[in-house]
Amino acid sequence: MILDLSAEANEYGREALRAFEAAGGDQLVQRAEAKPDTRETLVGTILAGLGAWELDARTDTEAAEAAAALCRSAGYWALPYPVAERLARPTDLEVDGLIVIAATVPEGTIAGLENDWATVTLDGDRSRVVGRLAIGRAFEAALQLQAVDGNGAKDVALGLVLPCWTLLGMLDRAMKLTTEHVRLRKQFGQPLSAFQGVQFQLTDAEVERSGLEMLAKYALWSVGTASSDALHDALALRLAAIEAAETVFRVCHQLHGAIGFCDETTLSWLSRYSQPLRRLPLGLSATRDELTRRLGWRGLTGLFS
Amino acid sequence: MGENAALLRRELRELVKTHVPDGFLGAFTDDPADLETAQRFCRVLAERGLLCLSWPKEFGGGGASIWEQTVVREEMWAYHEPRGAQYMGVNWVGPTLMRYGTPEQQRKHLPLIARGEVIWCQGFSEPEAGSDLASLRTAARRDGAGWRISGQKIWTSYATMAQWCFLLARTSKGEKKQHGLTIFLVPMDDAAIQVRPIRAMLGPHHLNEVFFDDLKVTEADVLGQVDNGWSIVRDVLSFERVGIARYARCERLLAAAPSVLGERWDELPAELRGRWARMLTHCRRARLLAYRVVSLQSTGRIKPADAAGYRIAVTKLDQDSAEVLMEITAALPRINTAALPRGDTATDYFRAEVEDHWRYSQASTVASGSIEMQRILLSRAMLAAS
Numbered sequence: 001m002i003l004d005l006s007a008e009a010n011e012y013g014r015e016a017l018r019a020f021e022a023a024g025g026d027q028l029v030q031r032a033e034a035k036p037d038t039r040e041t042l043v044g045t046i047l048a049g050l051g052a053w054e055l056d057a058r059t060d061t062e063a064a065e066a067a068a069a070l071c072r073s074a075g076y077w078a079l080p081y082p083v084a085e086r087l088a089r090p091t092d093l094e095v096d097g098l099i100v101i102a103a104t105v106p107e108g109t110i111a112g113l114e115n116d117w118a119t120v121t122l123d124g125d126r127s128r129v130v131g132r133l134a135i136g137r138a139f140e141a142a143l144q145l146q147a148v149d150g151n152g153a154k155d156v157a158l159g160l161v162l163p164c165w166t167l168l169g170m171l172d173r174a175m176k177l178t179t180e181h182v183r184l185r186k187q188f189g190q191p192l193s194a195f196q197g198v199q200f201q202l203t204d205a206e207v208e209r210s211g212l213e214m215l216a217k218y219a220l221w222s223v224g225t226a227s228s229d230a231l232h233d234a235l236a237l238r239l240a241a242i243e244a245a246e247t248v249f250r251v252c253h254q255l256h257g258a259i260g261f262c263d264e265t266t267l268s269w270l271s272r273y274s275q276p277l278r279r280l281p282l283g284l285s286a287t288r289d290e291l292t293r294r295l296g297w298r299g300l301t302g303l304f305s
Numbered sequence: 306m307g308e309n310a311a312l313l314r315r316e317l318r319e320l321v322k323t324h325v326p327d328g329f330l331g332a333f334t335d336d337p338a339d340l341e342t343a344q345r346f347c348r349v350l351a352e353r354g355l356l357c358l359s360w361p362k363e364f365g366g367g368g369a370s371i372w373e374q375t376v377v378r379e380e381m382w383a384y385h386e387p388r389g390a391q392y393m394g395v396n397w398v399g400p401t402l403m404r405y406g407t408p409e410q411q412r413k414h415l416p417l418i419a420r421g422e423v424i425w426c427q428g429f430s431e432p433e434a435g436s437d438l439a440s441l442r443t444a445a446r447r448d449g450a451g452w453r454i455s456g457q458k459i460w461t462s463y464a465t466m467a468q469w470c471f472l473l474a475r476t477s478k479g480e481k482k483q484h485g486l487t488i489f490l491v492p493m494d495d496a497a498i499q500v501r502p503i504r505a506m507l508g509p510h511h512l513n514e515v516f517f518d519d520l521k522v523t524e525a526d527v528l529g530q531v532d533n534g535w536s537i538v539r540d541v542l543s544f545e546r547v548g549i550a551r552y553a554r555c556e557r558l559l560a561a562a563p564s565v566l567g568e569r570w571d572e573l574p575a576e577l578r579g580r581w582a583r584m585l586t587h588c589r590r591a592r593l594l595a596y597r598v599v600s601l602q603s604t605g606r607i608k609p610a611d612a613a614g615y616r617i618a619v620t621k622l623d624q625d626s627a628e629v630l631m632e633i634t635a636a637l638p639r640i641n642t643a644a645l646p647r648g649d650t651a652t653d654y655f656r657a658e659v660e661d662h663w664r665y666s667q668a669s670t671v672a673s674g675s676i677e678m679q680r681i682l683l684s685r686a687m688l689a690a691s
Contacts, residue, residue: 001593001596003593003596003597003600179687179688179690182688183688193684193688196681199680199681199684199688200677200680200684202684202687202688203613203614203617203679203680203683203684203687204617204680206614206683206687207614207617207618207683210594210614211587211590211591211593211594211618212590214590214593214594214597215586215589215590215593217593218589218593236582236585236586236589239582239583239586240586240587240590285579288579288582288583289575289579291582291586292575292578292579292581292582295582295585296563297563297564297570298563299559299560299563299582299585300582300585300586300588300589302556302560302585302588302589302592303314303379303383303553303556303557303592304383304556304557304560304561305560
């Protein structure tokens with residue numbers, strides 16, 4: 001297992017953070033929301049400049065770590081682009097990206113993008129996206145599919161893990177914004193950070209965030225080593241990621257107070273654009289059900305199983 | 306962790322299987338045979354160089370990596386800590402003596418710990434000094450070339466069986482209450498020390514009161530510098546906070562549940578099995594957070610807040626997993642509780658293990674630094690860094 005990404009992957013992540021900031025930072029998602037069909041020109045070119053599309057996250061563990069770091073940086077800026085899905089593209093289909101979907105309600109955050117996409121269900125059924133209809137407020141689109149084959153089981157774990165890295169980046173940012181806010185904002189003559197009730201909420205959120213970070217590294221390692229447990233590990237990660245996001249965003253909104261709901265604060269944007277990552281392809285309960293069903297009697301691989 | 310760790314894990318499981326009787330729920334029950342089991346098991350570990358595996362060889366250890374010591378912690382805690390109270394000597398008394406002890410103190414105490422022949426207790430908490438430890442009132446006053454100590458400690462685990470106490474007392478009044486504190490290494494067989502057990506849900510020997518009535522000690526019993534004991538306390542607490550691999554027992558019990566329940570497992574409410582899966586995820590999370598702390602320790606980069614985050618996660622896991630396991634075992638047929646802790650079947654034993662886990666977990670957010678103290682440490686670091 002890995003407890004840290006490589007120094008090179010971390011440096012790549014920092015380079016991406018700088019590139020996204022230079023291209024507009026928090027403004028990117030706001031511009032893309034106004035004109036979803038500009039997403040490719042707005043962001044795709046930056047990613048190409050970073051060499052994102054040369055990363056082979058499937059067969060090269062160093063590239064997989066770099067891909068994870070890139071997704072995390074994308075999440076930090078709520079980058080209005082499905083980076084994780086592009087990086088999870090299968091090698092045996094002529095497509096630009098892969099979306100893991102729920103079999104019953106296929107959706108993805110590709111509104112406004114013209115690329116060629118494939119989808120895969122948790123059981124490995126693959127399809128091509130042949131039509132899309134924008135339906136949500138965070139670039140969600142209902143997908144019209146054409147079946148390809150049932151050979152996608154090997155694609156699912158990576159397709160679940162990388163978006164969790166994006167969500168992790170969002171939580172990193174939300175926590176950073178909130179710790180800065182509570183140090184500056186004064187009530188009753190002292191900073192919010194002086195109140196123990198505030199401090200304790202922050203720590204509970206941080207434990208969730210840091211725990212998610214460790215599970216994300218574990219699942220990435222599991223996928224990278226082609227472990228037979230990779231799908232279980234990816235679902236366990238997803239379960240923890242959704243739970244962590246719920247705690248972190250609730251705390252961050254609470255500690256920001258009313259200002260956190262206003263679009264002049266980044267938290268408002270992060271919070272709402274975290275939603276597709278938390279609901280698609282499966283939300284909290286469905287993810288837990290899926291994990292439980294697949295674990296059966298065996299449990300997660302660990303010290304005693 | 307590598308192949309060495311895997312081999313070590315197998316060896317430890319074999320030793321537990323061979324030397325720890327069925328139905329064992331820890332050394333500190335009302336049955337003296339359990340304490341004898343622990344003492345015997347410590348000798349077995351010591352003979353194989355496994356008791357103080359990661360201690361430097363010069364101090365009687367095996368010179369192994371901190372990761373191998375982590376395996377020992379995991380395996381021992383998972384199987385109800387068959388080393389008994391020895392884990393304290395190994396985890397924090399010994400390492401603290403190596404760092405702060407005089408050569409005489411090291412020669413006197415470390416070999417005994419390394420051989421598993423001595424039990425230590427920790428004289429920190431007092432009735433008026435729990436989380437606010439530096440407010441303690443136990444006082445040591447100069448008496449010629451030595452000291453006289455009077456005061457009261459409370460919640461002192463294993464004091465009834467300990468031969469030595471790692472005692473914190475006030476030696477002067479400094480500018481801050483953390484100043485003027487000193488650590489004394491005190492023999493527990495002195496007539497000036499009285500121990501009174503406190504019956505508790507954790508078990509009969511976990512909690513005690515200890516009274517010091519004009520206890521005479523010498524300068525040679527002082528650990529480190531007089532009045533500078535607080536820096537040692539901080540080190541002790543950081544050793545101690547990652548010393549118990551609580552996640553390992555949680556994980557072992559959770560992993561065993563389906564096979565113990567057999568066909569009843571599939572009849573459990575789906576929601577309960579979902580909580581079980583969630584707890585397994587939280588076990589992994591706590592284990593990885595522990596490994597991060599161990600990694601930081603091994604490179605000397607550890608700060609108090611690093612261990613605090615892990616402690617919050619693992620103590621909550623302890624309690625949450627206990628609740629889930631108690632609900633799971635409710636599906637097992639009722640047994641004669643008078644037969645506990647030694648039921649006749651694997652099912653009885655599992656039920657007793659879970660019940661013991663639940664009882665002990667209630668204290669996990671209080672012992673070794675309350676969860677509130679961990680939150681204070683972590684929030685300080687977060688707010689300082691932002």
